[in-house]
Amino acid sequence: MSTLPARPELPKRFYKEVALVEDEGGFVIRLDGRPVRTPSRAALRVPARRVAEELAAEWERQATHIDPATMPMTRLVNTVLDGVAPDPQSVADDLGRYAETDLLAYRAAEPERLAQRQAEGWDPVIGWAEAKTGESFARGVGVMFVAxxxxxxxxxxxxxxxxADPFRLAALHQVTTLTGSLLLALALADGFLEVERAWALAHIDEDWNIEQWGEDAEAQARRANRYEDMRMAALMLGRA
Structure with missing residues (x-):
């Protein structure tokens, strides 16, 4: 009988004091006086105090062991410093591909009430995008590609x-991949949507299915974890 691989043992908490320190125009987190570093050994430095405060809170909340699964802001900042900042163009290119397949362009044919919810929720965002860009957006019914x-x-x-800022670019990317919608990410970054509303609009279909069939505890936990990732990205955009 096969068994699942054991989860790697988490490192023990090795520090007593967490400090937020202003440093070189930004903020760093120090553990017992030593700066935290990313997996690539860059200093974990951020430009915004609110982001730094969330980082410090995550490190403070660790109990006997350090669990990265409970540190969504630390994970996001690591991604910014080790992945996005050295190569922002590839991240922008990847985001640009979502412009062709945005969630908001794909509407349900039925049931009518679901289609109505999509229109009521998504059409104002498309209206915002059309005003922002001066361009029109196509919509389709079903899963066929909408050009x-x-x-x-x-x-x-x-x-x-x-x-141009790698922190904002990474946050946009995280919101887009979590929601399937570049439009929702841009509307959130611009302040047209609050994070809770953007999250709800991304889950109209899922919430409809939950209303019909219910939801299990495991799915609820996964969604809660994804929402925390969304909230950290919104905070990085200055929208939470």
């Missing part, structure tokens, strides 16, 4: 390219 106008795709990619 967006080339000018629309380019306008969305231009908004992504305008995000």
């Amino acid at each position: 967006q106008p080339a000018s629309t795709v380019e306008a969305l990619r231009a908004l992504v390219r305008a995000e």
